[in-house]
Amino acid sequence: xxxxxxxxxxxxxxxxxxxxxxxxxxxxxxxxxxxxxxxxxxxxxxxxxxxxxxxxxxxxxxxxxxxxxxxxxxxxxxxxxxxxxxxxxxxxxxxxxxxxxxxxxxxxxxxxxxxxxxxxxxxxxxxxxxxxxxxxxxxxxxxxxxxxxxxxxxxxxxxxxxxxxxxxxxxxxxxxxxxxxxxxxxxxxxxxxxxxxxxxxxxxxxxxxxxxxxxxxxxxxxxxxxxxxxxxxxxxxxxxxxxxxxxxxxxxxxxxxxxxxxxxxxxxxxxxxxxxxxxxxxxxxxxxxxxxxxxxxxxxxxxxxxxxxxxxxxxxxxxxxxxxxxxxxxxxxxxxxxxxxxxxxxxxxxxxxxxxxxxxxxxxxxxxxxxxxxxxxxxxxxxxxxxxxxxxxxxxxxxxxxxxxxxxxxxxxxxxx
Amino acid sequence: xxxxxxxxxxxxxxxxxxxxxxxxxxxxxxxxxxxxxxxxxxxxxxxxxxxxxxxxxxxxxxxxxxxxxxxxxxxxxxxxxxxxxxxxxxxxxxxxxxxxxxxxxxxxxxxxxxxxxxxxxxxxxxxxxxxxxxxxxxxxxxxxxxxxxxxxxxxxxxxxxxxxxxxxxxxxxxxxxxxxxxxxxxxxxxxxxxxxxxxxxx
Numbered sequence: 001x002x003x004x005x006x007x008x009x010x011x012x013x014x015x016x017x018x019x020x021x022x023x024x025x026x027x028x029x030x031x032x033x034x035x036x037x038x039x040x041x042x043x044x045x046x047x048x049x050x051x052x053x054x055x056x057x058x059x060x061x062x063x064x065x066x067x068x069x070x071x072x073x074x075x076x077x078x079x080x081x082x083x084x085x086x087x088x089x090x091x092x093x094x095x096x097x098x099x100x101x102x103x104x105x106x107x108x109x110x111x112x113x114x115x116x117x118x119x120x121x122x123x124x125x126x127x128x129x130x131x132x133x134x135x136x137x138x139x140x141x142x143x144x145x146x147x148x149x150x151x152x153x154x155x156x157x158x159x160x161x162x163x164x165x166x167x168x169x170x171x172x173x174x175x176x177x178x179x180x181x182x183x184x185x186x187x188x189x190x191x192x193x194x195x196x197x198x199x200x201x202x203x204x205x206x207x208x209x210x211x212x213x214x215x216x217x218x219x220x221x222x223x224x225x226x227x228x229x230x231x232x233x234x235x236x237x238x239x240x241x242x243x244x245x246x247x248x249x250x251x252x253x254x255x256x257x258x259x260x261x262x263x264x265x266x267x268x269x270x271x272x273x274x275x276x277x278x279x280x281x282x283x284x285x286x287x288x289x290x291x292x293x294x295x296x297x298x299x300x301x302x303x304x305x306x307x308x309x310x311x312x313x314x315x316x317x318x319x320x321x322x323x324x325x326x327x328x329x330x331x332x333x334x335x336x337x338x339x340x341x342x343x344x345x346x347x348x349x350x351x352x353x354x355x356x357x358x359x360x361x362x363x364x365x366x367x368x369x370x371x372x373x374x375x376x377x378x379x380x381x382x383x384x385x386x387x388x389x390x391x392x393x394x395x396x397x398x399x400x401x402x403x404x405x406x407x408x409x410x411x412x413x414x415x416x417x
Numbered sequence: 418x419x420x421x422x423x424x425x426x427x428x429x430x431x432x433x434x435x436x437x438x439x440x441x442x443x444x445x446x447x448x449x450x451x452x453x454x455x456x457x458x459x460x461x462x463x464x465x466x467x468x469x470x471x472x473x474x475x476x477x478x479x480x481x482x483x484x485x486x487x488x489x490x491x492x493x494x495x496x497x498x499x500x501x502x503x504x505x506x507x508x509x510x511x512x513x514x515x516x517x518x519x520x521x522x523x524x525x526x527x528x529x530x531x532x533x534x535x536x537x538x539x540x541x542x543x544x545x546x547x548x549x550x551x552x553x554x555x556x557x558x559x560x561x562x563x564x565x566x567x568x569x570x571x572x573x574x575x576x577x578x579x580x581x582x583x584x585x586x587x588x589x590x591x592x593x594x595x596x597x598x599x600x601x602x603x604x605x606x607x608x609x610x611x612x613x614x615x616x617x618x619x
Contacts, residue, residue, distance in 0.1 A: 131456070133455065143451055191449060214608070259467070263470075265470075
């Protein structure tokens with residue numbers, strides 16, 4: 001063990017010297033060889049230490065893709081909580097439809113993820129059930145599992161005229177493959193009693209987060225997930241257990257899940273009761289549930305390098321719907337006057353990112369690009385005006401208006417909302 | 418033995434055996450289909466930080482007054498985050514009017530913003546104040562306050578907003594009965610089915 005460590009240090013030193021890099025201040029290149037880099041630092045727990053340089057694959061030192069921490073006061077206070085701790089998915093750089101787990105956006109009401117020992121963690125199923133049950137993680141993994149690809153999007157992912165980049169406008173969304181046991185399996189194990197209409201999922205986090213889910217949804221496709229993209233869910237995404245409530249806003253997908261209770265009415269938690277009362281319009285607000293259809297062109301997009309020249313480009317983007325699968329994406333390259341069907345890559349999965357593309361030749365003139373998606377429930381992504389009108393009684397829960405990008409003749413792309 | 422009494426004996430044995438099995442089942446319940454999981458202990462069944470219901474379901478015994486709450490507020494240094502009179506922030510500012518009186522009708526108030534009174538007067542249910550303090554306060558030191566302290570603090574915060582009197586004794590029943598000024602700001606959603614975008618109240 002000692003000899004191996006010494007050998008490794010020598011490797012680093014000599015490697016660095018050969019490359020002419022200063023060992024004391026690691027540059028990006030050397031950083032990729034630092035033990036444990038690329039793994040989430042878990043506060044209070046041992047920092048991952050690689051014993052051998054082949055143990056953890058690292059990105060090329062030339063690839064700078066990373067989440068974008070939200071540090072401006074306005075955003076950090078987004079939850080009305082100076083301890084809010086958020087980071088955006090870099091969707092301008094993602095390709096395909098799967099978000100790598102370490103780039104999945106973070107939204108939490110505390111300044112570090114929970115550090116939970118999976119051996120001690122328990123999931124309690126209680127409330128209006130015949131048999132309250134406590135499960136260990138090992139037991140949950142023994143139960144029949146599902147692996148499903150689903151996006152998760154934060155309610156705060158609302159584009160507006162102010163923000164300047166694709167990531168700022170749409171970065172609180174990501175899509176992963178989630179593996180776990182269906183909540184319905186656990187509820188059937190416990191035996192839900194007649195009269196129960198809601199379930200409350202509670203978190204082991206510091207601020208007592210929890211959300212109420214209608215029982216029909218809980219018995220449908222809600223997953224108690226322990227894995228993401230082939231490995232245990234990471235601390236930022238709720239290690240060791242989180243809920244995945246397909247198509248509902250991010251708040252429902254309770255992280256660091258410790259308890260699910262069957263109830264005959266919602267027990268509004270702090271965050272819910274502060275969001276489900278409709279202050280300005282003096283009308284009670286209803287629960288926001290399934291999100292609607294949404295699409296956004298990710299290339300060309302605001303915040304990226306300007307288009308170098310007129311000529312051929314593949315317009316590319318992402319589409320998703322909380323109600324079902326994307327069935328159609330139309331793109332306009334002339335400000336909405338004419339629309340063409342974009343090509344949808346691969347099978348369009350239910351409640352998941354779908355990649356679309358359209359070949360386009362830019363003539364170098366100013367224009368506006370737009371995308372509009374339709375889901376298999378027949379719902380069409382609204383324009384900004386339609387979106388405001390639809391949600392006239394409340395602050396919009398889901399920011400899914402059509403996103404226009406203005407391209408000026410210098411190749412720069414601007415938010416045209 | 419006659420045939421009838423033999424049958425009665427066997428039936429009696431069968432009943433006894435069933436009873437034993439049922440009792441054993443109650444004592445060590447496992448999942449119905451896969452036999453995994455176990456019965457929680459009494460302590461596990463109701464975790465100390467379990468969410469309290471809107472009608473005070475789950476509130477433990479205990480009580481306090483606003484007068485006592487003011488002392489707890491000082492002693493537990495709540496003011497360090499919430500401000501010396503609970504109104505200054507930077508943590509949620511407890512004292513203030515209803516949000517619908519602060520924001521002109523028709524403008525979109527940011528539900529998450531730390532506007533005055535966000536913390537208390539906009540709660541539709543008083544027990545939820547107790548629930549949140551119990552679960553989450555002080556930040557990073559949850560579980561630190563006693564139940565009586567939490568009743569006292571809840572009373573104090575309600576008093577600061579003119580909802581209860583300084584010496585009113587606040588216990589579980591009192592919390593349940595308080596008519597919060599924003600009570601009609603919350604209406605439980607009607608039944609929902611997959612495919613419904615939202616549980617429309619209107």
